[in-house]
Amino acid sequence: MARISLWKDGRHSNDYKFIDRRISEMFTMGGTGILIHKYLGTHEQSDSTDPTKPAYTNQSELNIQDLLFVENRDRKYDPDIYKMRGIYQRQDTDFDLSQFGLFLQTGTIFMTFHINDMMDTIGRKLMAGDVLELEHLKDYHALNQDVPAALKRFYVIGDASFASEGFSPTWWPHLWRVKINPLVDSQEYKDILKTIVDGTADTKTADIMSSYGVYMNINNAVVAQAEKDVPLSGYDTSHIYLQPDYSGITTDDVKDTADDVTHSADDSTLSPSVKPAGYLVGDGVAPNGLDCGVGIEFPSNVANGEYFLRTDYLPNRLFRYNGKRWAAVEEKIRANLTLGSNNKTLRSTFVNNANTFTDIEGNTQPERQSLSKALKIQADN
C-alpha cells in the first residue's frame, strides 16, 4: 500500500484541483468585486531618438520606457475592465496631514486573489502598476453635492507575491497577494484617469477626483494677490506729483490762447523735466499723468515739454522735448514678475521666446534652442 502523500512529485493532483475549486468558490461567495485596469506597457514614444528611451514598436508590459532611470512613466492600460473577486482585511483609517494635503495613514492594504481565476480573467498575474477599483468603497456622499458622480476608490499595486495563507496541504499556492496603495493623479495613470468618463460626457474621472483642480485654483488666487501687491517690478511713482519745469522757456513756448492775454511767456506751464529717481522706477509713463505719445519715431510739430515713448529701444525709452532736443528721461524697466510670456526679465527673454528666424536656406528656425542641440547638423528629411 502506497504511503499517503499530498505532494505528487510536482504534479497538480486531483487533491490540488479539489481544494482549488473550493477556494475559488469561496472567493466567488465571499470576495468583494474588484475592477481591474490591466497594465499593457507604455505608450509608444515614436519621436524618441534616445537609445535610453526606446521607441518600442511591440507594446508589452515587458518594455521599460526609460532605461537610464528604469521607470515607466507614460503607461498604457487596457481599455477593457476586468472583474475579479478579492479578499482583504478591513481596518480603520486615519489621515496624515502632509504638506501636500491629507494622505491615508493606513492606506496600504493587502488583498488576495485566486490565482487560477486571475489567470483565466486577465491572462497573467496581477503585477505592480495594475490599477484596482474597489467597488464597495465607492463614496456617494461627496461634500460637494454638485459632483456629478460618486467618488471611486482606486488603488495601484505596488508589490505582488504568493500569499502564505494560500498554500494548501498539497504545497501548491492558490492565492496571489498584492500590496496596494491609494492611487494618485500622476502622469503614470493619465491613461485611466483622463479616459474614463464619469458623471457627464465631458467629465473625466480625474476632473472629479483629483486635487489638481482645487490646488490650481488656490495657486491662481495666490498669484493674483501677488500681482495685485506688486504688479510690476520696482516701485510705482505714477501717483507722485512733480513740479513742472519752467527753466529754459522762451516766448516760443507760450501755448496760451487769446483768452489768456494776461499771461506772458514767463508763466507758461510745462511738464516736469525729470521723474523720481530710484531703484527700478522707470515705467515709461509721462509724469503727472500727462499725455505721452508712443511709437518708433518722434512726431513732428511737437510742443516743448511733450513726452514720447520710443518702443524701438529695448528697454523702451521715454523722451521729453525741451525745445532743442529730445532728452532721454528714463527707460521702461519695470517688468511683470509672474513667470510666463508677459515676464520680460533678462532670463525670461531666453526662456519665454517664441521667435523664429529664417536661415540661408529659407528654413524657419526657432530662436530658442537648447545649448546641447544648437547648431548641430540636422537631417534633410
Place this chain on the structure above:
Amino acid sequence: MAQQFFYDNQVRRFITQFMRIVSGFQVEFGQGANGQRTLQQVPVIYGDPSRQASVILKQNSENMMNSVPAIAVYVSALDYDRERMQDPTFVSTINIRERAYDPVTGNYLPAPGDSYSIDRLMPVPYKLTIKVDIWTSNTEQKLQLWEQMATLFNPSIELQSTDNIVDWGSLTAVELKSTIWDSRTIPANADESISILTMQFEMPIWISSPAKVKRLGVITRVINSVYDGNGDLSLDAISGTTMMGRRATIFKDYYLSYMGNQLRIVNKNQLQYVFNGDFSKIDRWSDLITGYGDLRSGISEVRLRHPNGVSETVGTVAPHPTDESILLYSPNIDTLPANSIKAITAIIDPMTVNVDQMSLLTPSIGTRYLILNSIGSYNNSEAAEAWNANHPEFVANRNDIIEYTNNGWAVSFDAENSQAYQFVTNLTTGAQYKWDYQNTEWVKSVEGMYEPQDWSIVL
C-alpha cells in the same frame, strides 16, 4: 490699557510673493494615447494647511486623489538677524506730494494733490527661511522641474512685497541655500514613500512698525544754520543787518501786494505795471501755487512778516470768485501788531473839517485825532481859531496825533521826531495804521507791498 493693534500682513506678503516666484512651472508628459506630448502646470500650495481645510479640499472623502507633481511652500524658520541690526532709534522722514485724486472715477489727475510727510522708524531685521518641497512621481519629472527652477536662482533673485516707494522694507532677495535631492533613502527596501525634493531658501527681510503719515505744510522760508562750517557761531546769527539770513526758496522773485482785503503776487519784472496801477499783467495765483499743493479756502494761510522784524501777521485766504490774480485775505486779529500808541478817535483833515459838525470846540477830554494836514504854524503869527479856544498858540504838524486835554488840544504823537515804527488803531473804522518813520507816512499796518523774503504761504 492695551496698545493699539496693528498688523500689516508683512510676512504674509513675502510668502505670497515667494509662491509667485515658484509658480508657473510645467512638466512635460510623454506621448499619450493620442500620440501627443502634453504639458501640465504644477500647482503650488502652502505646505502647512489646516486639517479642517484639507478635509474640505478632499471632499470629506477617502477617495479623492492627491495630484502629482505638486509644490509645497512653507516657513521653516524666522529668526532675528543680529548682524543686520542698525540704529533702532533711527527715524527717516520723506516728503511726498501726490497727484490730485478723483474719488468718483478713482483716478489720479494731472494736478497737484495732497502732500505728506512720512516718518519711518528703523525696521527690524529678520531672516526668513522657506522650504520648497517638490513632489514628483518619477525621476524625469523631478529633473524637469529642478532644471527650470535651478536657472532662476543664481544664486538669488530679488523679491518685493509691495511696489510702494515709501516702503523701504519691501525689497529683499531670495537665495537658494541648499537642496535635498530626495526624501527617500537608497536602497528603498519595502518603503513606498513618496519622493520629495527639498530646496531651502533664505530671505533677509525687514519688519516695520507703522509709519507716521502727516499732512505736509509747505516750508517757504528756510532759516539757516546758526553755525558756520567750522562749528562756530555764524556772524549772520548775531549781525543786526543780516540776522538769520532768510531764503524765499519757493516764491523767489515774487512780491506780495496787500490792499484792502486783496492779495496779489507781483513778479519783480511786473512791478513797473503795478506801480502804474495796472494789475492786468500780473500772474495768477494758480501759476505760482501749482506744484506745491491745493489752495484750501479758509484753511491755507498767508504769513506777512512786518518790517519791525519781530511780528508776523497770519491770515487765511480764499480765492476771488472772478479774478484768479486775487486772493481774499482775512487776517487773524490776534496776530496783528500790538498798538504802540493809544487808539485814536478818528482821522481828520483839519483843512477841510466842518467845524460846526465836529464839535471841535467842545470835545470830550481824551479825544484823539490823527491829522492829515498841519494845524497852525510857528511861522504864522495868527493861531488857528478853531483849535485854540484854550490853547491860543496850538500848532500841530501833518501826521501828528493830537489829543484834547483839560488844557485844550495838545500834540500826543510828534511824527516828525519819531524814529520808530508805531501802530495805532482808528476807533472809527477799526483799522490799524502803522507809522512808517522811514517814508514818513501813515499806512495801513499790514497792507502794502511785501518783498519776497517777507511773506510766505502755508497751503
